[in-house]
Amino acid sequence: MTRALGFSVPVLALVLATACGKKEDAAKVELAPTSSALEAPKAASAKSQKLSVDTATSSVKFLMDSPLEKIDGDAPASISGDLMVELEDLAKSSGLLKIDLEKLTLYQQRRGDENGAYGERIKNEKQNQHARDWLQLVPHDGEVTAEQAAQNRFVEFRIDKLEPSTPNVLTATGAERKVTATVSGVVRLHGRQAPKSAKVELTFRFAGDKLESLSVKSLEPLALELEKFEVHPRDGAGKFVKSITETIATNLKGKIRNEAPILVEFSAK
Numbered sequence: 001m002t003r004a005l006g007f008s009v010p011v012l013a014l015v016l017a018t019a020c021g022k023k024e025d026a027a028k029v030e031l032a033p034t035s036s037a038l039e040a041p042k043a044a045s046a047k048s049q050k051l052s053v054d055t056a057t058s059s060v061k062f063l064m065d066s067p068l069e070k071i072d073g074d075a076p077a078s079i080s081g082d083l084m085v086e087l088e089d090l091a092k093s094s095g096l097l098k099i100d101l102e103k104l105t106l107y108q109q110r111r112g113d114e115n116g117a118y119g120e121r122i123k124n125e126k127q128n129q130h131a132r133d134w135l136q137l138v139p140h141d142g143e144v145t146a147e148q149a150a151q152n153r154f155v156e157f158r159i160d161k162l163e164p165s166t167p168n169v170l171t172a173t174g175a176e177r178k179v180t181a182t183v184s185g186v187v188r189l190h191g192r193q194a195p196k197s198a199k200v201e202l203t204f205r206f207a208g209d210k211l212e213s214l215s216v217k218s219l220e221p222l223a224l225e226l227e228k229f230e231v232h233p234r235d236g237a238g239k240f241v242k243s244i245t246e247t248i249a250t251n252l253k254g255k256i257r258n259e260a261p262i263l264v265e266f267s268a269k
Contacts, residue, residue: 029227029243035193037151038158038186040082044092048084051214051268053097055080058266060099062221064259070109070118071127078103079266083159085214087204090164090179099155099264106131133234136190140238152190157222160185169204177204180219187222189229198222213269221261 043050058079063072083095106128109118132138137153139146164181166172184197203215226232233241242250 031230032192032194032228034191035186035188038096038156038188038193040096041084041094041158041160043084044086044089044094047088048086048092049211051083051085053079053081053083053266053268055266059264060104061263062260063263064261067114068111071106072108072121073104073106075099075101075103075105079264083214083268085211087169087211090162090167090169090181090202093159093162094185095159097157097159097264099157101135101137101153101155104131129236130233133236133238134231136234136238138238143234143238156186156188157196158185158188159183164202170209175206177206178202179204187224189224190231192229194228196222196224213267215265215267217265218263221263223259223261226258226260 056077058077060075060078061073063070078100079097080100081095081097084093086092105123107121107123108127109121111118133140135152136144137149138144139149144152161184162181163184164179166177166179169177169179179202180199181202182197182199184195186193187196198221199219201217201219203217204211205213205215227243232243235241
């Protein structure tokens with residue numbers, strides 16, 4: 001039975017693949033717990049301000065460097081969700097973000113050996129189709145239903161905690177106030193969830209004393225371990241091929257890694 005995904009991919013991810021978890025290969029890895037869709041956290045108090053993500057201007061990127069190949073991905077206009085922001089006590093802020101993996105496009109650069117130069121950055125249609133099958137975004141009889149594929153479409157990140165450099169934004173002045181912070185919470189990918197944290201830059205924009213918008217930008221990648229989320233190669237029929245670990249050790253040695261580092265940027269109003 002296929003696991004459903006709820007936030008590629010982060011998002012995700014991306015040379016990516018996905019297995020049912022019934023295979024002996026995948027069983028050797030300590031998998032993240034299964035999970036249904038994440039619920040948005042409730043506002044901490046009446047002082048919380050709800051901000052909605054401006055999807056059209058949002059961006060998700062990832063870069064997977066390996067000795068012989070660079071694979072990067074762009075998912076423009078792919079983030080949606082809401083943030084609950086406490087300006088007087090940022091630590092109480094929370095939110096739920098979703099990344100639409102249907103917006104993801106992969107590109108690659110290759111080289112013959114570790115001493116050579118990488119070639120031109122190109123979009124490989126076959127590789128992009130493989131990613132869609134491996135992430136189970138495409139229904140296949142006996143492997144993944146249309147409903148499961150629809151659930152797999154989104155990676156979720158529930159923000160449960162914020163550790164800001166400045167606890168109270170209102171003590172600062174000016175139309176633009178920057179704060180660095182570590183955001184912590186839960187990532188849900190392919191029906192499994194795991195705790196994650198990352199460093200971000202928050203830019204609060206005010207009109208007088210009124211908050212107009214908040215921009216969020218990654219300061220370091222959020223790394224998703226593909227195998228932990230049962231992300232493994234599948235063939236064109238949607239059937240499990242082999243684990244990521246096996247794949248890296250054999251035919252794709254030197255070309256991919258088990259981690260997909262994700263960078264996000266968006267504004268909320």
